[in-house]
Amino acid sequence: MAEPFALPPLPYADTALAPVISAQTIGFHYGKHHKAYVDNLNKLVPGTDLEGRTLEEIIVATAGKPDKAGVFNNAAQVWNHTFYWNCLKPNGGGAPTGELARKIDAAFGSLDNFRKEFANAALTQFGSGWAWLVAEGDAVKLVKTGNAEVPFTKGQRPLLTIDVWEHAYYLDYQNRRADYANAVIDKLLNWDFAAANLAKG
Ligand SMILES: [Fe+2]
Numbered sequence: 001m002a003e004p005f006a007l008p009p010l011p012y013a014d015t016a017l018a019p020v021i022s023a024q025t026i027g028f029h030y031g032k033h034h035k036a037y038v039d040n041l042n043k044l045v046p047g048t049d050l051e052g053r054t055l056e057e058i059i060v061a062t063a064g065k066p067d068k069a070g071v072f073n074n075a076a077q078v079w080n081h082t083f084y085w086n087c088l089k090p091n092g093g094g095a096p097t098g099e100l101a102r103k104i105d106a107a108f109g110s111l112d113n114f115r116k117e118f119a120n121a122a123l124t125q126f127g128s129g130w131a132w133l134v135a136e137g138d139a140v141k142l143v144k145t146g147n148a149e150v151p152f153t154k155g156q157r158p159l160l161t162i163d164v165w166e167h168a169y170y171l172d173y174q175n176r177r178a179d180y181a182n183a184v185i186d187k188l189l190n191w192d193f194a195a196a197n198l199a200k201g
Contacts, residue, residue, distance in 0.1 A: 003042040005055065007035050008082050016090040020183045025171045030085065033167050037077040044071050055079055056152075063153040076148035080130060084163045089190040096191040100159070100198050103140045115185050117142055122162045122181035131181070133160040135198055157201055159194040 007030075014026040045051055050058050050071065058075045062068035095111055096104060108114035121131040125144040132143050134156035143151055151158050162168075162184055169180035 004045060004051070005038050005041050005078060007038045008085075010085055012090060017088060017188060020172075020187050021088070021169075022172050025169070028171065029163075029167055030081070034078070034081040037074045037081065040074040041071070041078055044074060059150060060153055063150075073148040076150050080148065080150060080161065080163070083158060084130075084161050086193050087160045087162075087190055088184065088188040089193075090188075092188040092190050093186045094189075094191060096195060098195065100140075100191070100195045103135075103138075103198070107140050115182075118160075118162070118185055119178060119181045122164050123178045125164050128165040131162045131164060132156075132158055133194065134158055135201055140198075157197065159197045160189060 010026070010030055014030070015023045017026065045058065048071075050061060053061065055075055055078060058071065059079060062072035062075065065072070095101065101111070104111060104114050108117060118131060118133065121142045121144050125131055125146070127146065129144060129146040129149070132145065132151050133140060134143055134151045136156045140159065143156060145151060162181055164177060164181070169177060173180040
């Protein structure tokens with residue numbers, strides 16, 4: 001049977017985010033962890049009532065259902081990681097412009113304050129999970145999710161995320177999650193991707 005889900009190509013070379021995120025980390029994170037979620041999903045979905053549905057449809061259909069946790073966790077982690085790689089770019093960071101810049105100023109007072117609060121959300125997510133900038137209604141805000149949870153099952157549109165599972169940073173930063181989060185925010189965030197996500201609304 002054909003495998004319905006594929007590991008999307010990285011949007012840059014595996015060396016492109018160094019030294020903030022090393023090629024070794026990407027080798028494990030993308031090449032092993034992300035790939036494993038795709039492989040698991042390809043084992044779990046064929047032959048079930050979810051066959052033929054999109055990744056997003058599977059995530060929404062299985063969210064909050066304990067008997068579907070295996071499918072949900074792997075589907076959401078495939079989605080989360082593809083989104084995360086696109087939230088980063090070489091020579092990223094800097095400042096948003098236009099509508100997104102206005103919404104960040106309205107919600108956080110300043111870009112500097114947003115950066116501090118985003119890093120703090122990444123630091124204070126207890127255990128494995130994700131820190132997100134999301135759009136909800138007319139505003140933007142920060143949320144944290146545990147494990148594989150995604151904001152869009154709760155009506156929040158993801159704009160940016162930072163993966164705070166240990167596999168995202170341990171080879172490069174060991175236990176220093178705050179250093180990883182601050183380096184990502186300062187040097188890798190892809191504000192063009194965030195603005196495009198906002199514009200989709
Ligand atoms: Fe991850």
